[in-house]
Amino acid sequence: METRSLGEHERSTSQSPRVIALANRAGAPAGHVVLSAERISKSFAGVRALQSVDFDLRHGEVHALMGENGAGKSTLMKILAGVHASYEGTIEVDGTQAAFTGVRDAEEAGVAIIHQELNLVPELSVADNIFLGREPLIAGVLLDRRRMVRAAERLLERLGVAIDPESRVAGLRVGEQQLVEIAKALSLRARILIMDEPTSALSASECETLFKIVRQLAIDGVAIIYTSHRIEEVLDLADRVTVLRDGKRVVTAPIGELSHGAIISAMVGRELAASDRGAAVQDGAVVLSVRNLTLDTLGPHGWRRTLHGVSLELKRGEILGIGGLLGSGRTEILESIFGVQRGWRGGSIVVNGETADIRSPVDAYRLGLALVSEDRKERGLHLYESIGDNIALPSIGALSQFGLRAFARERALARGMVRQLAVRCTGIGQQAASLSGGNQQKVVIGKWLATEPRILLLDEPTRGIDVGAKQEIYKLIFDLAAQGLGIIVVTSEMPELLLLSDRILVMCEGRQTGLLRRENATEETVMRFAAPGMAAWPHGTAS
Known part of the structure; x- marks a missing residue:
């Protein structure tokens, strides 16, 4: 695997890595082609998933692959990674035709994939996961654990992260687990790294750590295929973008030639109108009232207070947004209202003017409440x-x-x-x-919705879905509010929070710090209230 340290790379050129990255974004070649796919087609049960798609990847480039859900991105990635061995078309790696019969073939050719759903064993250590199935042995029989741990340390050091290789994966944050997956790919001496929605479950700080690592890997010569629904991060990270729509390649272009709007238009085949329903459709009736909501949860260091005296009101036909940083208590508010038991809850809940004793989701359901949880695959669907x-x-x-x-x-x-x-x-x-x-x-x-609820609680309702599907979900939310449902929305995406909400309750470290009307809410204002150190409620009120 050809790699160079950051220092070696800088000594070999008169330009900084950032200048080089910007030159790439302006269309300068990022290197020779390390992987090419020509006229790739694939069908499932007679349904065409890909149709004559061409794609190429260059040494040291970040090539973003974008498209709506169902556009064919995952199918193409799985073909390139050896997951799907049956397809039409040809693949070449370094100019030599490749015919992967499985993932192991692709890995031997230097191609590794990191799936959106991480493929780690929670109860094993970081080092065990990195070298699972490829453990170094003494005399071909005994596990050389010391050597394995040292190798894991070197990989993690290369990524610039302080993770103990002997710690259990189950005890790591999602962002740290993502980095373990990258270390695992590097242990395979991957020259081509495929990353499927790597930031979908990461906090803002974890995303920034990941971005730095992706940039460094590209400087080191690793070629990266990067898929994401977040157009802003693609504009920041990618050298080139390929957009798929309905199984066909629509465009491949240097990032400097594509605007935010042009990418969306290529993905959905049309310009998306702004989703704005205007003034709230309400009659003033309060359908949900929460007073002095507290929550104590048991963690590794004993009991701690997760929510500190949160109070809110929701009116019929209103969309109340809840904003704040990861860990601010947003999800805990929805789950406490819905009766999901996470610890000891205090305070009162009033539904349609009647004090409610909600001890379980069954109690909430009977009162006309519904909760769409943030993790649809684990908790939302069978x-x-x-x-x-x-x-x-x-x-x-x-x-x-x-x-x-x-x-x-x-x-x-x-x-x-x-x-x-x-x-x-x-x-x-x-x-x-x-x-x-x-x-x-x-x-x-x-x-x-089939239960005909009167109060709908939505936790990250558009996480991991494309811009076209988001627009459909937004329209649905607006329509439901117009029909009189009271809706609370938790979202990590600031533009979405500002777009949907009639009012925004801002949380910081389990405390409410601001209540903003739609006309007074800006990204700057919300972030100021969400930052640690903001004066506690009610001083942040702007309602």
Whole structure:
């Protein structure tokens, strides 16, 4: 593997790495082609996922691969990484035709992939995970643990991260686990690294750490295919961008030739209008009132207070946004209201004027509340069940007759919700796992809308879905509010928070620090209230 340290690279040129990166973004060649794919086509059950797609990757470049969910990005990445061995077309690595029969073949050719769902064993150590299946042995029999730990240390040092190679992966943050995956890929001497949505579950600081590592790897000569729905980070990181739409390549261009709007237009085939419903559609009736909400949770260092006296009101037809940094208590507010037990909860909750004793999600459901959790794959869906079963699940009791499931009613409910939400699928019998991220999210929302809630709690409703699907979710949220639902939205994306919210409750370290009306909310104002050290409520109020 050809690598150079940052110092060696700088000594060999008169320009800084940042200047070199900017030159690449202006269209200067990033190096020779290390991987090329020509006329790649792939079908699943008669459905064309890719159609005659050409793609190439150069030494030391970050090449972003973009497109809506279902555009073919994942299929192309899996073909290049050896996951899918059957396809039409040709792949060359360093000018030599390659025919990967599996992931191991691709790894031997220097190609490694880091999937969005991390492929680590939580109970094993960092070093064990990095070298799993390739452990160094003494005399071909005994595990050489000291050598393995030293090798893991060197890999982590190369990435500039302070992670103990003997620590358990289960005890690491998601961002740290992502770095372990990168170290694992480097241990394979990967010259080509495929990264699938690497920042989808990372905090802002973890993203910045990852960006620095990606830039350094590119300087070291690693060629990187990078997929993301976040256009801003692609504009910052990538040298070139390839956009797929409906299984076809739409454009490949240097990043300097593409604007934010041009990328969106290429992805969706049209310009997206701003989603703005204007003034809130409300009648002033308070549907949810929370007073002095506290939450004590048990952590590795004992009990601690996670929420400190949070109070809020939600009106009929209102969209109340909750903003703040990761760990500020946003998700804990929604889960506490919905009865998800995370510790000891204090305070009072009033639903439609009546004091509510919500001790479990069942109690919340009976009061007309619904919660769409942030992790749809772990907590929102039964991935290997059908769309119909997923949508009907919360309503099975209400639909049943004489204690028996009413399958005809369930199917009718599911079909109606699929039509209403425009879920793109072959039918309600399709497995949820086979849907794109945006359509999976619609199914999660649909299963709760089928219960006819009066209060909808949305935690990161557009995480991991593309810009086109986001627009559809935004329109749905606005339509539901117009129908009179009270909606609380938690989101980490500032533009989304400002776009959706009639009012914004800002959280910092478990305390509310600001309440902003739509017309007074700006990114700067929200971040000022969200930063540690802001005066506690009610001094941040601007409602």
